[in-house]
Amino acid sequence: MVLFFAAAFGQAVGGTGFNRPPAGVDEALRARVLEFYNLEHEGRFRQAESLVCEESRDRYYDMAKQRWTSVELIQTLYEEGFTKARATMALGTTMNTLSGPIPVKAPLTSLWRFEKGAWCRYIPEPSKDGIPSPFGIMKPSAGPPGAPPPPGAGAPSAPVDPRALASMVKLSRTAVALPASGGTETVEILNGMPGRVDLKMACPNAAGLQCKLSSETLPRGGKATLTLTYTPGQGAAPAPGEVHFIFEPLGTRKTVRVEFRR
Numbered sequence: 001m002v003l004f005f006a007a008a009f010g011q012a013v014g015g016t017g018f019n020r021p022p023a024g025v026d027e028a029l030r031a032r033v034l035e036f037y038n039l040e041h042e043g044r045f046r047q048a049e050s051l052v053c054e055e056s057r058d059r060y061y062d063m064a065k066q067r068w069t070s071v072e073l074i075q076t077l078y079e080e081g082f083t084k085a086r087a088t089m090a091l092g093t094t095m096n097t098l099s100g101p102i103p104v105k106a107p108l109t110s111l112w113r114f115e116k117g118a119w120c121r122y123i124p125e126p127s128k129d130g131i132p133s134p135f136g137i138m139k140p141s142a143g144p145p146g147a148p149p150p151p152g153a154g155a156p157s158a159p160v161d162p163r164a165l166a167s168m169v170k171l172s173r174t175a176v177a178l179p180a181s182g183g184t185e186t187v188e189i190l191n192g193m194p195g196r197v198d199l200k201m202a203c204p205n206a207a208g209l210q211c212k213l214s215s216e217t218l219p220r221g222g223k224a225t226l227t228l229t230y231t232p233g234q235g236a237a238p239a240p241g242e243v244h245f246i247f248e249p250l251g252t253r254k255t256v257r258v259e260f261r262r
Contacts, residue, residue: 021078021082022082025078025082026076028118028119029076029085029087029112029119030073030076030087032051032112032118032119032120033073033076033087033089033110033112033119034071034073035051036048036051036052036121037068037071037073037089037091038071039051040065040066040067040068040071041067041068041069041070041071042067043067045065048060049061051120051121052120052121052122052123053113053115053120053121053122053123054115054120055122056120056121056122056123056124059123059125060121060123063123066093068091068092068093069092069093069103070090070091070092070105071089071091071092072089072090072091072105073087073088073089074088074089074090074107075087075088075253076088077246082114083113083114084111084112084113084114084122085111085112085113085114085119086109086110086111086112086248087109087110087112088107088108088109089107089108089109089110090105090106090107091105091106091107091108092104092105093105093106107252109248111123111124168191168192168193169189169190169191169192169193169197169218169247169252169254170189170190170192170254171187171188171189171190171245171254171256172187172188172189172190173187173256174254174255174256174257175256175257175258175259176228176256176257176258176259177259177260177261178209178228178230178258178259178260178261179230179260179261180232180237180260180261180262181232182208182230182231182232183229183230184227184228184229184230185227185228186225186226186227186228187225187226187228187256188223188224188225188226189218189223189224189225189226189245190218190223191218191219191220191221191222191223192221193220195220196217196218196219196220197217197218197247197248198216198217198218198247198248199213199215199216199217199218199224199245199246199247199248200216200245200246200248201213201216201226201243201244201245202243202244203243204241204242204243204258205241206230206238206239206241206258206260207233207235207238208230208231208232208233208238209228209229209230209238209241209258210228210229210230210231211226211227211228211243212226212227212229213225213226213227214226214227226243226256228243228258230260237260237262238260240257240258240259240260241257241258242255242256242257242258243255243256243258
């Protein structure tokens with residue numbers, strides 16, 4: 001059985017309404033991202049290095065490489081006028097458990113920049129403390145530069161039960177009904193991961209509806225509160241809509257459906 005950490009991803013196009021790119025931009029980025037990770041999947045790391053931004057190539061050379069067992073692009077999100085992007089992947093690997101290594105599809109978000117007419121993977125300077133992840137701080141694997149790690153090395157340790165994995169980041173409810181006469185409802189967002197999770201939110205375009213998030217950062221075991229407030233106007237109540245969440249670096253997408261009781 002293959003566990004899939006990102007079960008709530010769903011397929012998304014160019015920011016899922018957060019920042020939809022101009023025509024052709026997302027297609028070019030997706031092709032480049034898939035080319036890079038398929039080269040790693042095939043163990044062709046030298047060829048993959050040519051798709052890394054020039055200033056990041058030394059860092060890529062020094063990184064531990066891994067041959068992914070499968071490659072799936074989940075979504076892309078853009079920044080700074082569509083010259084920078086984040087690509088969220090579901091990559092086949094193995095996870096160390098008390099019962100031994102098991103196959104998983106683990107989430108990974110990489111950074112990309114548009115330089116010299118093409119997209120390239122950007123790798124920031126590594127922190128000596130390691131890389132934050134929803135499984136805690138992940139530190140670089142030991143070994144010769146460029147050498148692939150042994151099976152299961154660097155893979156996160158987490159509960160084997162898929163239900164436990166799915167509930168690590170959760171909402172107290174996924175549907176809210178607001179009175180057409182006006183009112184307020186709240187939803188709690190809970191982080192059960194052993195590391196920090198950052199939260200992005202998009203509120204539906206409904207007249208009179210306000211969405212307020214108490215915090216965009218959820219520490220280990222922390223929670224945030226979404227407050228939905230509806231103030232009616234002169235016309236009829238809005239049509240139902242959805243509040244969209246993206247949890248980084250996990251990459252999980254969740255929604256809260258908002259309806260208006262007439």
